[in-house]
Amino acid sequence: MINVRNISKQFKDHQALNDVSFTLTEGSITGLIGPNGSGKTTLIRIMNGVLGASGGQVRIHGLDPFVETEKVLAMCGTLTEQSGLYDNMSGRDNLAFFADAFGIPQRDGRINELVDLLELQDYQHRKVGTYSTGMKKRLGLARVLLHRPSVLFLDEPTNGLDPDGIQMVLRMIRRLNKEEHLTILVSSHVLSQLSAVCDHYVFMQNGCKVEEGTEHEIISRYQTAPQIEVEAVLPEGWNRVEGYSPEVISAQRAVFQLQSREDIPTLLRQLTAHGEVYQARIVNSDLERIYFAIREAHHHE
Numbered sequence: 001m002i003n004v005r006n007i008s009k010q011f012k013d014h015q016a017l018n019d020v021s022f023t024l025t026e027g028s029i030t031g032l033i034g035p036n037g038s039g040k041t042t043l044i045r046i047m048n049g050v051l052g053a054s055g056g057q058v059r060i061h062g063l064d065p066f067v068e069t070e071k072v073l074a075m076c077g078t079l080t081e082q083s084g085l086y087d088n089m090s091g092r093d094n095l096a097f098f099a100d101a102f103g104i105p106q107r108d109g110r111i112n113e114l115v116d117l118l119e120l121q122d123y124q125h126r127k128v129g130t131y132s133t134g135m136k137k138r139l140g141l142a143r144v145l146l147h148r149p150s151v152l153f154l155d156e157p158t159n160g161l162d163p164d165g166i167q168m169v170l171r172m173i174r175r176l177n178k179e180e181h182l183t184i185l186v187s188s189h190v191l192s193q194l195s196a197v198c199d200h201y202v203f204m205q206n207g208c209k210v211e212e213g214t215e216h217e218i219i220s221r222y223q224t225a226p227q228i229e230v231e232a233v234l235p236e237g238w239n240r241v242e243g244y245s246p247e248v249i250s251a252q253r254a255v256f257q258l259q260s261r262e263d264i265p266t267l268l269r270q271l272t273a274h275g276e277v278y279q280a281r282i283v284n285s286d287l288e289r290i291y292f293a294i295r296e297a298h299h300h301e
């Protein structure tokens with residue numbers, strides 16, 4: 001269990017964090033979401049003991065990272081933009097170098113495990129300077145996992161990656177959570193990228209936590225009037241669906257504006273009573289829209 005309680009951070013005249021609290025349960029993957037400068041990196045640095053807070057407290061499995069830094073660092077792995085890898089050494093030699101520096105027992109066995117887990121087999125003997133950004137990210141992940149941490153902090157791990165690279169890193173995050181039983185905090189300013197991996201989200205804005213919850217909780221909080229796009233064959237036409245004035249796109253496609261989520265089953269019952277429904281999807285609930293709705297709602301805070 002990881003507890004963040006009332007954390008504040010003042011840099012001279014700038015308040016980077018203001019009274020931030022949340023909890024990460026063991027084995028969870030939490031998305032720390034917020035625009036540039038909202039305090040994500042500062043929060044991660046405080047959580048792993050690199051930076052002291054101005055107020056509040058963090059507990060990583062009961063330990064204060066600022067006081068028991070060595071013990072906390074032994075439990076945590078942190079991947080930042082600066083991977084710290086040596087370009088003129090091979091991927092495997094990098095891992096061996098850091099494993100020796102950290103005194104990792106059974107070094108070669110652990111490196112083999114991580115090479116397999118992060119799918120680095122084909123590149124491990126190539127110089128890191130020739131790696132793509134995605135390959136470097138995976139090697140960086142292997143490096144921070146050498147000491148078998150139980151908590152992983154990933155600061156913007158998808159930054160600078162192409163869509164394939166993003167998918168690969170997300171797949172790795174899921175695998176690490178399942179196979180190495182890691183509790184993961186992953187920061188990003190692109191909420192939709194993380195929707196496939198996180199079970200919980202914390203939203204930051206101007207150094208404050210402005211929202212928190214599961215994807216379902218957040219969507220139901222911010223999406224009060226759903227629009228449903230329906231693909232159906234209704235022999236008597238769209239106007240036979242009583243009580244609605246859909247925007248008809250084609251003979252087989254129309255968009256219904258509803259008052260609330262509770263209206264969805266009623267609409268679907270009516271539609272199936274009138275014909276064959278092939279598809280129905282909420283068109284205004286994607287996470288990117290929700291992200292902007294959250295930002296808009298907390299715009300003046």
Ligand SMILES: Nc1ncnc2c1ncn2[C@@H]1O[C@H](COP(=O)(O)OP(=O)(O)OP(=O)(O)O)[C@@H](O)[C@H]1O
Nearest residue numbers: 011014016034035036037038039040041042043189
């Ligand atoms: N060492 C520092 N001294 C002074 N101000 C700092 C320091 N570190 C961060 N800040 C400021 O604190 C605020 C939060 O920065 P932080 O890097 O935590 O945000 P972020 O959400 O991680 O942003 P990004 O997405 O750009 O990485 C910013 O305004 C930043 O300029």
